[in-house]
Amino acid sequence: xxxxxxxxxxxxxxxxxxxxxxxxxxxxxxxxxxxxxxxxxxxxxxxxxxxxxxxxxxxxxxxxxxxxxxxxxxxxxxxxxxxxxxxxxxxxxxxxxxxxxxxxxxxxxxxxxxxxxxxxxxxxxxxxxxxxxxxxxxxxxxxxxxxxxxxxxxxxxxxxxxxxxxxxxxxxxxxxxxxxxxxxxxxxxxxxxxxxxxxxxxxxxxxxxxxxxxxxxxxxxxxxxxxxxxxxxxxxxxxxxxxxxxxxxxxxxxxxxxxxxxxxxxxxxxxxxxxxxxxxxxxxxxxxxxxxxxxxxxxxxxxxxxxxxxxxxxxxxxxxxxxxxxxxxxxxxxxxxxxxxxxxxxxxxxxxxxxxxxxxxxxxxxxxxxxxxxxxxxxxxxxxxxxxxxxxxxxxxxxxxxxxxxxxxxxxxxxxxxxxxxxxxxxxxxxxxxxxxxxxxxxxxxxxxxxxxxxxxxxxxxxxxxxxxxxxxxxxxxxxxxxxxxxxxxxxxxxxxxxxxxxxxxxxxxxxxxxxxxxxxxxxxxx
Amino acid sequence: xxxxxxxxxxxxxxxxxxxxxxxxxxxxxxxxxxxxxxxxxxxxxxxxxxxxxxxxxxxxxxxxxxxxxxxxxxxxxxxxxxxxxxxxxxxxxxxxxxxxxxxxxxxxxxxxxxxxxxxxxxxxxxxxxxxxxxxxxxxxxxxxxxxxxxxxxxxxxxxxxxxxxxxxxxxxxxxxxxxxxxxxxxxxxxxxxxxxxxxxxxxxxxxxxxxxxxxxxxxxxxxxxxxxxxxxxxxxxxxxxxxxxxxxxxxxxxxxxxxxxxxxxxxxxxxxxxxxxxxxxxxxxxxxxxxxxxxxxxxxxxxxxxxxxxxxxxxxxxxxxxxxxxxxxxxxxxxxxxxxx
Numbered sequence: 001x002x003x004x005x006x007x008x009x010x011x012x013x014x015x016x017x018x019x020x021x022x023x024x025x026x027x028x029x030x031x032x033x034x035x036x037x038x039x040x041x042x043x044x045x046x047x048x049x050x051x052x053x054x055x056x057x058x059x060x061x062x063x064x065x066x067x068x069x070x071x072x073x074x075x076x077x078x079x080x081x082x083x084x085x086x087x088x089x090x091x092x093x094x095x096x097x098x099x100x101x102x103x104x105x106x107x108x109x110x111x112x113x114x115x116x117x118x119x120x121x122x123x124x125x126x127x128x129x130x131x132x133x134x135x136x137x138x139x140x141x142x143x144x145x146x147x148x149x150x151x152x153x154x155x156x157x158x159x160x161x162x163x164x165x166x167x168x169x170x171x172x173x174x175x176x177x178x179x180x181x182x183x184x185x186x187x188x189x190x191x192x193x194x195x196x197x198x199x200x201x202x203x204x205x206x207x208x209x210x211x212x213x214x215x216x217x218x219x220x221x222x223x224x225x226x227x228x229x230x231x232x233x234x235x236x237x238x239x240x241x242x243x244x245x246x247x248x249x250x251x252x253x254x255x256x257x258x259x260x261x262x263x264x265x266x267x268x269x270x271x272x273x274x275x276x277x278x279x280x281x282x283x284x285x286x287x288x289x290x291x292x293x294x295x296x297x298x299x300x301x302x303x304x305x306x307x308x309x310x311x312x313x314x315x316x317x318x319x320x321x322x323x324x325x326x327x328x329x330x331x332x333x334x335x336x337x338x339x340x341x342x343x344x345x346x347x348x349x350x351x352x353x354x355x356x357x358x359x360x361x362x363x364x365x366x367x368x369x370x371x372x373x374x375x376x377x378x379x380x381x382x383x384x385x386x387x388x389x390x391x392x393x394x395x396x397x398x399x400x401x402x403x404x405x406x407x408x409x410x411x412x413x414x415x416x417x418x419x420x421x422x423x424x425x426x427x428x429x430x431x432x433x434x435x436x437x438x439x440x441x442x443x444x445x446x447x448x449x450x451x452x453x454x455x456x457x458x459x460x461x462x463x464x465x466x467x468x469x470x471x472x473x474x475x476x477x478x479x480x481x482x483x484x485x486x487x488x489x490x491x492x493x494x495x496x497x498x499x500x501x502x503x504x505x506x507x508x509x510x511x512x513x514x515x516x517x518x519x520x521x522x523x524x525x526x527x
Numbered sequence: 528x529x530x531x532x533x534x535x536x537x538x539x540x541x542x543x544x545x546x547x548x549x550x551x552x553x554x555x556x557x558x559x560x561x562x563x564x565x566x567x568x569x570x571x572x573x574x575x576x577x578x579x580x581x582x583x584x585x586x587x588x589x590x591x592x593x594x595x596x597x598x599x600x601x602x603x604x605x606x607x608x609x610x611x612x613x614x615x616x617x618x619x620x621x622x623x624x625x626x627x628x629x630x631x632x633x634x635x636x637x638x639x640x641x642x643x644x645x646x647x648x649x650x651x652x653x654x655x656x657x658x659x660x661x662x663x664x665x666x667x668x669x670x671x672x673x674x675x676x677x678x679x680x681x682x683x684x685x686x687x688x689x690x691x692x693x694x695x696x697x698x699x700x701x702x703x704x705x706x707x708x709x710x711x712x713x714x715x716x717x718x719x720x721x722x723x724x725x726x727x728x729x730x731x732x733x734x735x736x737x738x739x740x741x742x743x744x745x746x747x748x749x750x751x752x753x754x755x756x757x758x759x760x761x762x763x764x765x766x767x768x769x770x771x772x773x774x775x776x777x778x779x780x781x782x783x784x785x786x787x788x789x790x791x792x793x794x795x796x797x798x799x800x801x802x803x804x805x806x807x808x809x810x811x812x813x814x815x816x817x818x819x820x821x822x823x824x825x826x827x828x829x830x831x832x833x834x835x836x837x838x839x840x841x842x843x844x845x846x847x848x849x850x851x852x853x854x855x856x857x858x859x860x861x862x863x864x865x866x867x868x
Contacts, residue, residue, distance in 0.1 A: 351682045369815040423811050463768060481698070
């Protein structure tokens with residue numbers, strides 16, 4: 001009949017205690033939260049609640065493709081040159097989406113195609129990235145990127161860009177910025193607390209080329225420049241002088257391994273330390289030996305970041321730049337140096353930002369809605385079912401604690417639509433209780449005893465509860481795949497709420513009803 | 528116990544829902560047709576033929592242009608930029624509007640919301656890179672409105688908005704198909720058809736509401752529509768569950784009578800759940816803030832429609848496929864079946 005196994009009571013108690021424990025950090029002020037163990041953490045707040053910026057960047061695949069085709073034309077030429085016997089060609093280049101070489105002897109076409117086959121596979125040899133074909137005129141060989149090749153290329157570019165962006169906007173790895181790839185050629189940047197994305201965009205935006213050029217001493221910037229010289233203006237916000245440099249760089253930023261701000265142990269001034277890779281070390285050793293006492297300039301897109309004097313030959317692969325640095329300028333410069341160049345231009349295709357004040361407004365409005373909705377539902381359930389309504393309300397409270405607790409430990413993000421989901425869950429979660437109660441009521445009016453009615457109510461309603469909640473759960477799952485950001489937060493609360501309301505309505509209410517029944521032993525249910 | 532309301536409600540109701548279904552079907556068909564007309568006439572404001580003739584491009588693009596006016600699409604789906612600004616003093620909208628119109632060369636919508644010190648600004652930003660224009664506009668606003676604060680700034684390029692739109696439609700379609708499969712698998716195919724009738728009914732009427740009243744259509748509205756689909760299904764399934772049970776229990780009864788019986792038996796549950804869900808949705812509408820208003824309106828409307836449809840659309844629609852049972856003595860339900868087509 002109406003059984004109340006001990007394990008069920010214990011389970012209900014454990015689940016309730018866990019729910020409330022994990023919910024606790026959300027209710028405490030930040031100061032008190034610091035005393036809690038680390039596994040007790042509050043929910044993550046979405047950008048729409050705590051304020052912050054969301055940027056969706058797209059890698060410019062057209063620019064990348066053009067560059068890749070140029071490279072491909074070069075590679076075709078050099079492969080033909082290095083073939084034995086050597087295959088001669090007259091012209092090479094890339095137009096539209098085709099890289100071309102024209103052979104001098106059209107009879108060698110098939111031979112050339114065989115030699116060039118090495119270029120068609122990616123490095124792991126798993127997919128064809130380039131297709132080769134004979135052109136319309138004799139001796140013309142055309143190469144095109146395949147879709148798989150383009151996809152691979154954009155993925156690589158996106159991954160590299162993520163690294164560069166991270167170094168540009170989060171050099172110390174301390175801020176909460178999240179940078180992830182989306183699809184083949186997109187990057188999502190989320191920066192909590194940054195309500196003006198302008199600074200982010202500036203740091204991300206430029207495709208910078210870093211070069212190390214020697215300074216042409218004794219030449220003042222003016223109208224007529226000697227051949228091979230270049231006037232380099234200061235980099236906005238970082239550099240502070242205009243210098244004339246050799247147009248040809250000694251080496252480029254790819255050889256720079258790391259740069260960091262530091263203080264000189266003797267003078268106590270802020271300096272910048274840097275280290276180079278092996279090839280860079282070799283080149284810099286030669287350059288610094290030949291030009292000791294001269295200045296060299298570090299340029300970003302031909303604009304001067306800094307132009308220090310080479311005091312001594314630097315052959316150990318690492319060195320130190322001193323100047324009139326402040327803590328901030330040294331660290332800024334280090335960021336710029338480390339960040340290096342992006343593999344392809346990036347475009348901001350979506351940008352959303354919310355100020356912290358608006359986020360707080362949203363939290364307040366959400367809390368009010370939650371409060372009023374709870375009060376209304378509590379009153380209504382009390383009026384509708386009396387004592388049984390009270391039990392449903394207790395189950396609802398446990399339900400709320402479980403949702404918030406699960407979101408807190410599960411690392412889910414609460415957004416404004418997520419709060420809306422919570423509010424709706426308050427109204428809909430009692431549905432399972434209602435189904436059970438209505439069934440009890442029916443069974444009782446069919447002439448069954450109180451105990452029988454309770455038992456039948458729970459058992460018969462169970463099928464319906466599972467059927468009806470599964471459909472809601474399905475809808476929530478689709479939302480997961482469709483939405484991003486705020487809408488995903490809604491999917492979180494809705495799907496978790498769907499599961500927990502089944503658990504609480506059955507386990508928690510059933511236990512409460514059973515306990516009540518044991519104590520009072522009623523002949524008739526007050527329902 | 529003190530005042531259990533439930534005791535006031537009759538234990539058994541005997542409404543002849545199926546008999547009213549012919550009237551309900553007429554009502555629903557008119558409402559659905561009205562929603563469609565609204566979607567093609569920009570909420571009864573445009574002449575679709577004129578819009579079609581003025582539009583450029585192939586017929587499909589022209590139809591797209593007509594449909595595009597059917598809703599007050601937010602920037603999520605239309606592309607462009609929208610900002611919420613606030614200032615310590617009342618914001619003078621006129622100068623702001625004219626300055627920005629001269630700047631972005633397109634229609635700029637500037638209007639107050641909540642009070643005179645807050646305003647929303649939205650405009651189209653064609654091209655692949657809207658964010659550059661956004662910074663210029665922000666700088667201009669700072670000049671015109673002293674001490675301005677930017678609450679939220681959203682810029683979406685046309686490319687992204689097209690994807691979001693397609694994604695939203697996909698999600699809605701997928702939801703309806705999955706529900707059909709689930710119901711067909713769990714119950715019978717006829718039940719699935721009835722449920723899908725109800726889902727289309729609810730979705731189209733909610734869309735119609737947004738079209739007629741020009742309520743801004745954003746990403747969260749898609750979320751609301753999906754939730755309404757989930758809720759309406761939940762309601763329908765409860766009735767269907769009882770229907771399945773009763774079909775086994777009363778083998779001799781006509782299908783129409785079993786439908787009536789099942790709907791009546793689940794009626795008090797349907798009512799109570801709808802009221803609690805409605806209470807929550809209305810609370811959200813009243814105090815949930817500006818951002819969630821559209822969502823709350825959709826939910827409130829959707830809960831009412833979803834409840835109605837599970838009683839008057841989903842269950843009677845099963846009568847259209849009454850292959851398994853004779854019509855029994857209750858012959859007058861036959862015209863209902865025809866009328867509901």
